[in-house]
Amino acid sequence: ILVTNSGEAQGTYYHIKYMSAYAEDYHFQIDSILQEVDSSLSIYKRYSLISRLNRGEQLKTDTLFNTVFLAAQKVFSESEGSFDCSVTPLVNSWGFYQDKLGDSLVIDSAKFLSILPHIGFQKIQLLRDSLVIPKGMSLDFNAIAQGFTVDLIARYLETQDINNYLVEVGGELLAKGLNDNGNLWRVGVDKPLEDIDAYERFQFILDLEDKALASSGNYRKFYKKGGVKYSHTINPFTGFPAQNRLLSVTVIHDNCMLADAYATAFMVMGVRRSKQFAKLHPELEVYLVYTGKDDDWKTYVSPRMLERIIN
Numbered sequence: 001i002l003v004t005n006s007g008e009a010q011g012t013y014y015h016i017k018y019m020s021a022y023a024e025d026y027h028f029q030i031d032s033i034l035q036e037v038d039s040s041l042s043i044y045k046r047y048s049l050i051s052r053l054n055r056g057e058q059l060k061t062d063t064l065f066n067t068v069f070l071a072a073q074k075v076f077s078e079s080e081g082s083f084d085c086s087v088t089p090l091v092n093s094w095g096f097y098q099d100k101l102g103d104s105l106v107i108d109s110a111k112f113l114s115i116l117p118h119i120g121f122q123k124i125q126l127l128r129d130s131l132v133i134p135k136g137m138s139l140d141f142n143a144i145a146q147g148f149t150v151d152l153i154a155r156y157l158e159t160q161d162i163n164n165y166l167v168e169v170g171g172e173l174l175a176k177g178l179n180d181n182g183n184l185w186r187v188g189v190d191k192p193l194e195d196i197d198a199y200e201r202f203q204f205i206l207d208l209e210d211k212a213l214a215s216s217g218n219y220r221k222f223y224k225k226g227g228v229k230y231s232h233t234i235n236p237f238t239g240f241p242a243q244n245r246l247l248s249v250t251v252i253h254d255n256c257m258l259a260d261a262y263a264t265a266f267m268v269m270g271v272r273r274s275k276q277f278a279k280l281h282p283e284l285e286v287y288l289v290y291t292g293k294d295d296d297w298k299t300y301v302s303p304r305m306l307e308r309i310i311n
Contacts, residue, residue, distance in 0.1 A: 002180040010033040010146060011044065012170035018157055019180060026160065031239035033152055040064040041145045043088070053131050054138040055090075056116075060129045068148050068257070069126050073274050075144075075261040076121045079277070082264035084236035086121045088140040098252055111237050114237035123207050145278065146170045147214050147260025154256075166208075171215055174256045175208040186211050186310070192217045192247035192289050203248070203289060206308040211285075212256035216263035217248035233267040244270035245290040247297070252285035252305060271300070 001023040005016045016030060040062055042048045046136040049065055061069070075083040093115060125132040133139065141148075146169045153167045154174045164177030166185045175185035188202035218233055218241075235242045249266040253259040262284060266274040271290045277284040285305035292298045301309070 005030055007031065010038070010042065010170060013167040014167075016153065016168065017166045017179070018162045020162060024160070025129050026157065026162075029156065030153055033156055034149065035078070037145065037149050039151065041141050041148075043142065049264065050139055050141065053133065057134075061126065061131055062129075064148075064152075065125065065131075066129065067083050068144055069131075069139075069150070071146055071257050072141065073126075073262060075258065075265055077114070077263075078281075079265035081121070081236060082268040082273075084119065084121045084168050085141055085143065085262050086124060086137055086140050086252045087164075087234045087236050087257070088138045089115045089118050090236075090239055091140065094234065107201060114139060116239050119239075143216075143264040144257055144261045146214070147172045147258070148257035149180065150174045150212065152258040171212070172256055173208070174212040176210050179309060182310060183207075187213065189213075189215055189248075189250050189273065189287070193248070204287065205310050206305075207310060208252075208308070211252050211254065212259045213250060213252050214259035214263045215250045216260075216266065218242070218246070235268050242268045242270075245292075246271055246274070247289045247291065249274065249289075250287040250305075250306065252308075253283065275300055 001020055003018055003020045003023060003025050005025070005027040007014060014034070038045055038048060041064060043051055043054070044052060049059060049062060052059055052109070068230055072083070072085045090112065093111060101311070123134050124137060124139065133150045147238055149169050150167050150172050151174065154165065154176065157165050157167070164179070168177045169171060173187060175187070179185050184207040186205060187208050188205045190201055191203040216233070233242045234240070249263045251259045251266070253262065266277070266288070269277065271288060274286065274288060285293045286300070286302045287305050288300040290298055
């Protein structure tokens with residue numbers, strides 16, 4: 001019997017479907033997991049572990065924090081610094097955590113450059129359960145926490161002997177087994193457009209078999225100033241929003257947390273480096289949408305991803 005749970009979490013929405021022999025509903029337990037993640041990793045909650053560590057409180061880290069920190073460290077290293085969870089001071093100074101963006105922003109290169117010495121994930125250390133974070137630095141796991149939450153919920157469902165499910169939090173998802181019609185879970189990924197046409201909204205649709213999928217793009221969260229489009233993905237090397245031809249990235253991997261992190265890394269790395277990286281990492285399947293020389297849309301799809309796509 002198909003059970004569906006949905007709600008709000010982490011500033012976005014979640015939708016979870018699973019096949020339960022006795023129609024058991026795990027909504028309450030799922031909400032508990034979401035609250036646990038918030039208590040550890042949400043920079044929007046003043047009481048969370050990460051917020052308190054960022055304020056310089058001397059606290060022991062927990063298992064959730066450690067798992068995400070080590071995954072962030074792995075992707076930081078593999079992406080040669082393109083994925084950097086220490087960019088918070090820059091994101092703040094660009095105003096991306098505020099609701100109203102745009103007119104109030106003063107683009108002050110000197111200010112952004114003065115923040116750069118406080119950026120660099122390699123300067124932050126985790127020694128067992130103690131975080132060593134230099135003064136003036138702070139951490140933000142927004143680009144990896146949703147994928148991690150998806151993995152946690154999926155793992156919980158499996159402890160309850162549920163092996164057919166689709167877990168989605170904020171667009172990052174993990175599918176296992178079959179849906180209520182006995183078919184693979186079918187998912188669509190939106191075109192990188194500000195305004196979505198309900199009839200032609202999908203860039204592609206695919207069958208997701210026992211894999212995680214995460215997307216990242218610059219087409220919804222950005223603002224314009226003086227005719228220039230500033231995206232919400234910050235380049236940790238320049239202090240400015242990433243400016244390259246990529247419009248959106250979709251990554252398929254066994255692990256949603258890593259898919260989430262790689263998708264963000266690629267948005268900073270740009271088209272050429274992302275293609276090279278994907279070829280060196282066959283465990284990743286990648287779909288890139290980017291602009292060509294004449295502003296026309298182009299796509300790059302890795303071979304294994306191509307096999308999954310229905311249309």
